Amino acid sequence: MGAKELPQGAFSEHVAVILPLSGRYANLAQAVLSGVRASHEAVTSSQRPILSIYDMGDSPESAWQKYQEAVEAGADIVIGPLTKEAVSQLTERQPLPIPTLVLNQPEGDLAASRQVILFSLQPEQEAARVADRAHARGHRRAAILAPRSSLGERLASAFSDQFTQQGGHVTSVQHYAPQATDFQAVLGRILAQNVDMLFLVASPEQGRMIQPQLRYLSTRHPPVYATSHIFDLGGVPRQDTDLDGIIFPDMPAVLGRSGVPDHDRLMRHGNPLWPRLVAMGFDAFAMIPELAMLQQDPQASHTGLTGQLRLDSQGRVVREPHWAHFRNGRPRPVQGQ
Template sequence: MRHIGQAGKFFTLTAVTSVLLLSGCGSTPKTQSKPVVVKPTPVETSKVEEKVTPEHKLLEAKKIWERTRNKEQRDALLLQAADLYLQNQQPVLAQQVLYEVKEDGISGGNHSYYSLLVTKAYAGMPNASVEELLAMLDDVKATGETAFQKAELQTQLFTQQGNYAAAANSVLQTNLSDEEKVHQVWQWLTTIPKDRLHEVGRAYPALAPFITLRELTEKNASSPASLARELQNFQQVYRGHVLENTLPDNVLKATQLTDAGANDIAVLLPLSGRLARTGQAVKNGIMSAYYTDVEKRQDEHLLPRLRFIDTNGVDTQHLLNEIGDTKFIVGPLLKDTVESLIPNLPVGVNVLALNRPEELAAPAIANGTSPNNSVAASPKSLLDDDLQSSGSELTAAEEQGELDTIDLANSMNYFGLAPEDEAKQLAEHIFSKGYRAPIVIAAQSSLYQRMHTTFKKHWKSLNDQENKRRTNITSVTFNDSNSLREGITQALDVAQSNDRINQIEYMTNDEVYNMPRSRRDIDAIVAFASPQDTELLNPIIEASLNPYDGKQVPVYATSRSMDYDSGKNQWRDLQNVHFIDMPWLMPSHSWQSLQQEVEQAWQNQNTMQKRLFAFGFDAYQLLPQLGMLNTLKYLSHEGLTGTLSLNQQGEVIRKQPQAIIRNEKVQMLSE
């Protein structure tokens, strides 16, 4: 087998080395000289004498060869020379010695040592094959120090490969301290999707206790006290395991949080004026979640008192007076109100704002706000545009709890339903499916152009990760049905195909029996448009694609293209369109009994009101979990609006399920 990333035949050893190689000592595994006992199997590395240089080993190898013609001893010494070159940060010289050893044939007793050194010499090099190096490590006999080095190399290679489960399994076999092992395993294990944990546990039994710990934290996400009790039982079960005395830092911090036992919550919403219906829909969701808790606890006195404060037409000082000493706030809803109120809040207030500000420095220290009262920078929110058009979604905020111990955490988080977030999720999904040349069709309005811009920007970042310079996006912008049809046919190259057919007919005076052909490089179509425009767009796309190409080009949209009030005609025109939307609006969600109660209480809710209701419901349900979600970033909450988790800036990351229109019905997709 050729060397991986071979450095070439030449290298600049000392004069002694050159003589050695020319004299037939060539390239062969090494044995240690007189002061060091040769042990071909297993070979312990990094145990050579102090002040011994690689050149000393090369000279010893030459002498052994001239005196005894013992190839095994000579090669062992050459391998020790290569080992010393690696320790001296001279990988090119080590690679040349290893190459010469390989060319002369590797004896069985030195094969394990040789495989280990080759892996050390080439691991991390850009042209090295990770798979080949891992295969070489399989030949290394893992005993003593060699076992630790093998585990370290496997950890490095599996990490390069992105196989974090295997890397976590390998790091447990290194000689790192218990604290370092737990920290690294936990860091990797919490990046693995929840639905893969069972598979990982079967493949790597040593990770089973860590998986159990993660499941335990997820089960007790709403109660730090309950988590602390369960951890005591966990440590009893796993006595003698590294996790008995060394738990991950963030898990320990989570147990020190206090349960979110707020007895007074102020909810800031516009309950009068032009946005009264919007505020009322959010309020309905909050109240529904509140009474759901009443039923669970069977005791209304255990729940906090909710105070709704109308933000319409009042100034910041009036809101501060209304809030008083309340430590928990939900809202405000409008971006301007969020930006004016937050800097003026006193120390110790926990805010679940229902909009994202333009941009705020973090942490903010204003009017006595402590560093604990952190405010995260956030992307631009579309809430105000949405409310004015009353056909769009909101942005909300979630609380980022500081990891202080006994006191209630000061926090500021943002729970977003912004359309830009949907554009990013769509870009990630389409990219993960392997599509690389989409057409993006966007209506010529501020809302959809923002989504278009976000998609293109995120698409470029995804391509950058693959070191691709071209993003291969074809953009189409329209403002009416005519420009829509013209833009699609031009983007698909159908218009040019028709022109070519007409030109041939003109030149030959014969009718050309041919179909106009669409571009074959296009692999997906993305639509950012209103439900009405999307209903027009989909049939135009189907008519423009050449049916004889035998190629299906999927059409993708966001929730902004879906209106559940239009009846079955809409679904007919949207046949085969893929889209993302809230679980609450999907036909087979997990809250059927709640849906029946909502339909009885608030009849004839339109699509927008249903989304606002889900938004309010999730906002209330997140309250008791915010501290844990901020502390254990891998935790998530399955809400009506999607799977919700927190990023490092305290913003909610929302993943919505995918669906497709088939036979005039919405069908959920599993991926």
């Protein structure tokens, strides 16, 4: 039997979802599944496909076992798995018999394949989008301020690579201890470099300390860009006034500006601790009828809870976020998105 192909403009008859619903990643997987189920329920009953759920537990190796079970049960497309290790268990066995929308990047490089579509919320992608945005706004001399941590190094590198590729220059890279509270020395070194923007890698707590100290040192400091890590959905506006002025990308649904009808109810459908994963699960399912078109037309896009979604030549979902800046402690839309 030949490999199954993506449906053209309609849902597959049978969708399988493979997630680690028990074990270490259970809370994350349950949030994704909540989004998938909300998306499934939003489909007209006459077009709603069969939805089969497979719990692969903690073992990455069980992803392949569950995948084979799904294929034998007649699934036309698979959503999942979620972790890098489990995704690698599938992508190492290409060509796969049915289209598969994996929810993370595999370990190492992956050859392009029409059967494998990669959809992830990797923070490195956001850092690259910040670099694109900054360059498009005319910034050419950037500074980076990031914590000494694995995440800090990864985001600093992703921003620097993309900004340099666009023709910009990163003239200062500074790091701080994650437990630091006094940033005036490191900020002074950045301001001395005559940069025209600052890429800040910080949690909301760190940002609430850094931004006021930057304002204290210079009322005419360069604009500050960050990733969505800077925005705590449960934050208190009177505290977040310390973040005022910071520009960041996030999902339109999180910012309350999704083009998806009734998105507020859909976001509440899942685990409120992980709303971005709920949105990811929703979009993973909702994209199914459009995947074939997205593969054929690189300019085509899907309007989702997580952003405008398109596919690149490597089969990766490219997510165009919405842009906001803090004003009076609340995220407000950036004019001229």
